[in-house]
Amino acid sequence: xxxxxxxxxxxxxxxxxxxxxxxxxxxxxxxxxxxxxxxxxxxxxxxxxxxxxxxxxxxxxxxxxxxxxxxxxxxxxxxxxxxxxxxxxxxxxxxxxxxxxxxxxxxxxxxxxxxxxxxxxxxxxxxxxxxxxxxxxxxxxxxxxxxxxxxxxxxxxxxxxxxxxxxxxxxxx
Amino acid sequence: xxxxxxxxxxxxxxxxxxxxxxxxxxxxxxxxxxxxxxxxxxxxxxxxxxxxxxxxxxxxxxxxxxxxxxxxxxxxxxxxxxxxxxxxxxxxxxxxxxxxxxxxxxxxxxxxxxxxxxxxxxxxxxxxxxxxxxxxxxxxxxxxxxxxxxxxxxxxxxxxxxxxxxxxxxxxxxxxxxxxxxxxxxxxxxxxxxxxxxxxxxxxxxxxxxxxxxxxxxxxxxxxxxxxxxxxxxxxxxxxxxxxxxxxxxxxxxxxxxxxxxxxxxxxxxxxxxxxxxxxxxxxxxxxxxxxxxxxxxxxxxxxxxxxxxxxxxxxxxxxxxxxxxxxxxxxxxxxxxxxxxxxxxxxxxxxxxxxxxxxxxxxxxxxxxxxxxxxxxxxxxxxxxxxxxxxxxxxxxxxxxxxxxxxxxxxxxxxxxxxxxxxxxxxxxxxxxxxxxxxxxxxxxxxxxxxxxxxxxxxxxxxxxxxxxxxxxxxxxxxxxxxxxxxxxxxxxxxxxxxxxxxxxxxxxxxxxxxxxxxxxxxxxxxxxxxxxxxxxxxxxxxxxxxxxxxxxx
Amino acid sequence: xxxxxxxxxxxxxxxxxxxxxxxxxxxxxxxxxxxxxxxxxxxxxxxxxxxxxxxxxxxxxxxxxxxxxxxxxxxxxxxxxxxxxxxxxxxxxxxxxxxxxxxxxxxxxxxxxxxxxxxxxxxxxxxxxxxxxxxxxxxxxxxxxxxxxxxxxxxxxxxxxxxxxxxxxxxxxxxxxxxxxxxxxxxxxxxxxxxxxxxxxxxxxxxxxxxxxxxxxxxxxxxxxxxxxxxxxxxxxxxx
Ligand SMILES: Cc1cc2nc3c(=O)[nH]c(=O)nc-3n(C[C@H](O)[C@H](O)[C@H](O)COP(=O)(O)O)c2cc1C
Ligand code: SF4
Ligand code: FES
Numbered sequence: 001x002x003x004x005x006x007x008x009x010x011x012x013x014x015x016x017x018x019x020x021x022x023x024x025x026x027x028x029x030x031x032x033x034x035x036x037x038x039x040x041x042x043x044x045x046x047x048x049x050x051x052x053x054x055x056x057x058x059x060x061x062x063x064x065x066x067x068x069x070x071x072x073x074x075x076x077x078x079x080x081x082x083x084x085x086x087x088x089x090x091x092x093x094x095x096x097x098x099x100x101x102x103x104x105x106x107x108x109x110x111x112x113x114x115x116x117x118x119x120x121x122x123x124x125x126x127x128x129x130x131x132x133x134x135x136x137x138x139x140x141x142x143x144x145x146x147x148x149x150x151x152x153x154x155x156x157x158x159x160x161x162x163x164x165x166x167x168x169x170x171x172x173x
Numbered sequence: 174x175x176x177x178x179x180x181x182x183x184x185x186x187x188x189x190x191x192x193x194x195x196x197x198x199x200x201x202x203x204x205x206x207x208x209x210x211x212x213x214x215x216x217x218x219x220x221x222x223x224x225x226x227x228x229x230x231x232x233x234x235x236x237x238x239x240x241x242x243x244x245x246x247x248x249x250x251x252x253x254x255x256x257x258x259x260x261x262x263x264x265x266x267x268x269x270x271x272x273x274x275x276x277x278x279x280x281x282x283x284x285x286x287x288x289x290x291x292x293x294x295x296x297x298x299x300x301x302x303x304x305x306x307x308x309x310x311x312x313x314x315x316x317x318x319x320x321x322x323x324x325x326x327x328x329x330x331x332x333x334x335x336x337x338x339x340x341x342x343x344x345x346x347x348x349x350x351x352x353x354x355x356x357x358x359x360x361x362x363x364x365x366x367x368x369x370x371x372x373x374x375x376x377x378x379x380x381x382x383x384x385x386x387x388x389x390x391x392x393x394x395x396x397x398x399x400x401x402x403x404x405x406x407x408x409x410x411x412x413x414x415x416x417x418x419x420x421x422x423x424x425x426x427x428x429x430x431x432x433x434x435x436x437x438x439x440x441x442x443x444x445x446x447x448x449x450x451x452x453x454x455x456x457x458x459x460x461x462x463x464x465x466x467x468x469x470x471x472x473x474x475x476x477x478x479x480x481x482x483x484x485x486x487x488x489x490x491x492x493x494x495x496x497x498x499x500x501x502x503x504x505x506x507x508x509x510x511x512x513x514x515x516x517x518x519x520x521x522x523x524x525x526x527x528x529x530x531x532x533x534x535x536x537x538x539x540x541x542x543x544x545x546x547x548x549x550x551x552x553x554x555x556x557x558x559x560x561x562x563x564x565x566x567x568x569x570x571x572x573x574x575x576x577x578x579x580x581x582x583x584x585x586x587x588x589x590x591x592x593x594x595x596x597x598x599x600x601x602x603x604x605x606x607x608x609x610x611x612x613x614x615x616x617x618x619x620x621x622x623x624x625x626x627x628x629x630x631x632x633x634x635x636x637x638x639x640x641x642x643x644x645x646x647x648x649x650x651x652x653x654x655x656x657x658x659x660x661x662x663x664x665x666x667x668x669x670x671x672x673x674x675x676x677x678x679x680x681x682x683x684x685x686x687x688x689x690x691x692x693x694x695x696x697x698x699x700x701x702x703x704x705x706x707x708x709x710x711x712x713x714x715x716x717x718x719x720x721x722x723x724x725x726x727x728x
Numbered sequence: 729x730x731x732x733x734x735x736x737x738x739x740x741x742x743x744x745x746x747x748x749x750x751x752x753x754x755x756x757x758x759x760x761x762x763x764x765x766x767x768x769x770x771x772x773x774x775x776x777x778x779x780x781x782x783x784x785x786x787x788x789x790x791x792x793x794x795x796x797x798x799x800x801x802x803x804x805x806x807x808x809x810x811x812x813x814x815x816x817x818x819x820x821x822x823x824x825x826x827x828x829x830x831x832x833x834x835x836x837x838x839x840x841x842x843x844x845x846x847x848x849x850x851x852x853x854x855x856x857x858x859x860x861x862x863x864x865x866x867x868x869x870x871x872x873x874x875x876x877x878x879x880x881x882x883x884x885x886x887x888x889x890x891x892x893x894x895x896x897x898x899x900x901x902x903x904x905x906x907x908x909x910x911x912x913x914x915x916x917x918x919x920x921x922x923x924x925x926x927x928x929x930x931x932x933x934x935x936x937x938x939x940x941x942x943x944x945x946x947x948x949x950x951x952x953x954x955x956x957x958x959x960x961x962x963x964x965x966x967x968x
Contacts, residue, residue, distance in 0.1 A: 166853055167851025628908075632823050640858070670816060
C-alpha cells in the first residue's frame with residue numbers, strides 16, 4: 001500500500017469560501033499533495049465519487065434533494081468525513097431561510113408569476129440542515145471560512161493518523 | 174377575645190342550631206356551585222318550610238366526592254345525596270325524618286372508608302362565610318391558647334414535635350422553618366401563605382380556602398406570633414374567584430372578631446392579613462417568584478440562598494408556607510404535637526389531602542393518613558378504574574412528579590417513599606391512568622406544561638424544555654431514533670442539574686419516571702413505530718416504510 | 729468586627745485561597761486567575777444567576793451552585809472544572825446557540841461576541857441539538873441603536889444597566905419561557921420610547937450582537953462595558 005491517502009472535497013450549499021481557504025494554503029498545498037491524492041473535488045475533473053476515499057472535506061449545508069443524496073453516498077464511501085466550515089456545521093447563512101421555508105425564497109427569485117424550474121434542478125428541502133443532522137460526521141471544523149492554517153492543521157493531523165481537535169482553536173464566524 | 178367568649182359564641186351557634194330539627198348541608202364548592210347548588214339550597218329551604226319541617230338549609234364547603242355533585246348532606250341522619258337537581262328539592266324536604274330518597278344515593282361505596290379528616294374536619298359542617306360556626310367547632314381556641322398560655326418558642330416546639338412537613342411539595346420540616354425565621358433578627362417580618370396551586374389536576378388548596386378559610390388565617394396568625402411577624406399575605410391565583418371571595422369575607426370577619434388587627438386577644442400581639450392575587454403563572458408558586466410577584470415585580474425566581482427566611486419580602490425575614498400546611502397548625506396547638514405525630518409513618522406525620530382524578534370511578538378530594546397505600550386510595554376510596562379497563566399508572570407530584578406503575582401500588586404514601594420510587598408527594602394531585610393512556614404522551618403533556626410555564630429566566634429550562642418537548646413529539650409521531658432517546662436522557666440530566674429553580678430542576682421527572690417504568694413503550698414507538706396504547710397516531714405510511722426497510726435488511 | 733474575622737479561607741480547584749466574607753466564589757476565583765465561564769454576570773451590575781455557565785461543584789452541596797451569586801464560606805472546597813461540569817456547560821451553551829438565530833458569520837458582533845468566544849473557550853465545535861429558527865423581529869426605530877432579537881441571549885444585562893445605573897428603566901422583559909423578549913417601555917418601538925435617554929449603556933453591556941450601534945462595522949463594534957465598575961466606585965464614593 002502506498003503512503004499517500006486519498007482525499008476528496010465536496011461542495012454542497014455553501015459559497016465556496018471554504019474551498020478558497022483551502023487554496024489559501026498556498027505552497028503548503030504542494031507539501032500536502034505528496035501525501036494526499038485528490039481523487040474527487042470541484043477543483044478536479046472527476047465525475048463519479050470513488051469507491052473508497054480516506055478523507056472527505058464537506059463544505060456547505062444540506063439544502064436540496066441532491067445534497068442529501070450526495071452526502072449519504074459520500075458517507076458510505078468515506079473513511080473520515082470532515083464537516084468543513086460553518087455552513088456544514090450549523091447551516092449558517094444557507095439555513096437562514098429556515099425561518100420562513102423555501103417558498104418565499106423561490107418567490108423572491110421568480111417573482112411576478114414566473115415559474116421556478118421543476119426539472120433539471122434538484123428540489124429544495126423544507127429545511128436546510130447541518131451535515132451531522134443527516135449523516136455521522138467525524139471531524140468538525142468551524143469557521144466562515146476556517147482559516148488556511150486551521151485546514152492545514154486538520155489535514156496534517158489526519159495524515160499523522162490522529163483525530164484533530166479544534167476545540168479552543170477555531171471559532172464560528 | 175378569650176376562652177370564655179369563644180365558648181359563648183359556640184353556645185350561641187349551638188342554640189341557634191337547636192331550633193332546627195334537621196340540617197340540610199348543600200355543597201358550595203366550585204364544582205357543585207357550577208351546577209347551581211345555590212339554587213338547590215334555596216329550593217330545599219323553601220320546600221322544607223312549605224311542608225312545615227323545622228329545617229335549615231346551609232351552605233358548606235366542598236364535601237369531597239365532586240364527581241357525584243351537587244352534593245347534599247342531611248343531618249343529623251348523616252344521609253348523603255348526589256347529583257341533586259333543583260327539582261329534587263321537594264322530595265328531599267318531604268323525606269326529612271322519613272326514609273331517604275333512594276334514587277339520590279350518590280353510590281359512594283367505600284369512598285369514606287379509611288379517610289381521616291383533620292385538615293378537612295369542618296368541611297361539610299360549617300358555612301365558610303360564618304366565623305361563628307368555625308368557632309363553634311373549636312376554631313381560634315388554638316390562637317387564644319398560643320397567645321395566652323404559650324411563648325413563641327413553645328409554639329415552635331409543638332410544631333417541631335408534631336413532625337409536620339410542608340405540604341407545598343418539598344416536604345421541608347415546618348418546625349425547623351419557623352425556628353429559622355424566628356431566630357433571624359429583623360424589625361419587620363412577614364408571613365406568606367402560598368395558595369398559588371398551579372399543578373394541573375390539583376384542587377386541594379382551593380378547596381380548603383373555599384371551605385374553611387378561617388382555619389388558614391388562624392394558622393397564619395399562630396405562625397406570625399411564633400416568628401414575630403406583624404403582617405401576612407395570602408397569595409391566591411385570580412382563577413380562584415370563589416376562594417378569593419370567601420377569604421375576603423373571612424378576613425373581614427376575623428378582624429371584626431379581633432383575631433386580626435391590633436392587640437389580638439387582649440395581648441400586645443398585632444397581626445393583619447391581606448390578599449394578593451396571582452395571574453395564574455405556575456412559576457409564581459415558587460417562593461422567590463411569589464415574593465417578587467407580591468413586590469409588584471415580574472414573577473421570576475432568584476437563586477437561593479439567601480432563603481426567604483433570611484431575606485424574603487422586601488428583604489425582610491419571611492415565613493412562607495402552603496395553605497394545607499397552615500391548615501394543619503391549629504389542631505397541633507390545640508391537641509399537642511404528640512397527638513399530631515401519632516398518625517403517619519416514621520418521617521411523614523399526619524394526613525395528606527389528595528385531589529384524586531383521571532381514570533377513576535370516584536373523582537374527588539380525599540384526606541388520608543400518611544402511610545396509606547396507593548392501592549387503598551385508588552381502589553378502596555376511589556373505587557378503581559372504571560369501564561372494565563386495567564390500571565396502568567398513577568401520577569403524583571404534578572409536573573415535578575412521576576408515574577408509578579402497578580408494582581408500586583402497595584407503596585405506603587410518605588415523602589421519602591415516593592421520592593425513592595421516582596415520584597414525589599408534590600402538593601397532592603393524584604392522577605390515575607388506565608391502559609388507554611400512552612405513557613410517552615403523558616410525559617409529553619407534562620413537558621409541554623413545563624415548557625409553557627417556564628419563566629424564561631435561565632436557559633436550561635427555557636430552551637431545554639423546548640428541546641425535550643420536541644424530542645417527545647418526535648417519539649410520539651414515530652419519527653425518533655435511538656439516538657434521539659439518548660439525547661432526551663442527556664437533556665433530562667443537564668436540565669435537572671443546571672436549572673435555576675425547582676420548575677426546571679424537576680421538569681425532567683415525568684420523563685425519567687416513565688422511562689424507568691415504561692421504557693418498553695418508548696421503544697415500541699421508536700423501534701416498531703407503534704403506540705402500544707393506540708393513542709399516538711403514527712401514520713400508516715411511516716409504519717409501512719419502516720416495515721419495508723426492515724424486510725430489505727432481512728432479505 | 730476585626731479585619732481577620734471577615735476573611736474566609738477556602739480551596740478552589742485545590743488551590744488554597746482567602747477571600748473577604750462578602751465575596752462570591754466567582755470574585756475570589758478571578759482574583760486568583762482561576763477561570764470560570766460566565767455570560768449573564770457583568771462586574772458593576774447585580775447578579776441574576778441566569779446563564780448557568782458559572783455552575784461549580786461545592787463539596788457537600790446537593791446541587792451545583794452558581795459561582796456568581798454564591799458567597800465564599802470558611803473551609804469551602806470548590807471545583808470549577810470536571811468532566812461532568814464541562815459536559816453540562818457545553819450543553820447549556822448548545823441550548824443557547826440552538827434557541828435563536830446566532831449566525832456568527834453575518835453578525836455585527838462577529839469577533840467581539842461573548843457567546844462566540846465562549847464556544848471557542850469551552851471547545852464547542854458544533855451544536856447537536858436541532859436549531860429552533862424562531863421568527864424574531866429586529867427593531868431599528870431608534871436613530872442610533874438597533875435591537876436584533878435573533879441574537880439575544882436574555883442575559884438581562886441591558887435591563888439591569890438601564891435600571892440600576894442609568895435609572896431610566898426603559899428595558900424590561902415580557903412573555904415567558906422561550907417567548908420571552910426584552911422590550912423597551914411597554915413594547916413601544918425603541919425609537920418612540922419616552923424614557924430612553926439614548927445613553928447607550930445597554931449597547932455597551934450587551935454580550936452579543938443583539939444590541940448594536942448603527943453605522944459601525946468590524947473592529948468598531950467591540951463593546952466597552954469597562955466603565956461600569958469605575959462608575960459604581962465613583963458613585964459609592966459620592967454617597968459617602
Ligand atoms: C415551580 C414551583 C411551583 C410551586 N408551586 C407551589 C404552589 O402552587 N403552592 C405551594 O404551596 N408551593 C409551591 N411550590 C413550593 C414553594 O416554593 C415553597 O416551597 C412552599 O410554598 C413552601 O411551603 P411548605 O413548606 O408549607 O410546603 C412551588 C415550587 C416550585 C419550584
Ligand atoms: S428553572 Fe425555569 S422557571 Fe425556574 S428560573 Fe429557570 S426558566 Fe425560570
Ligand atoms: S454568570 Fe453565573 S449564572 Fe450566569
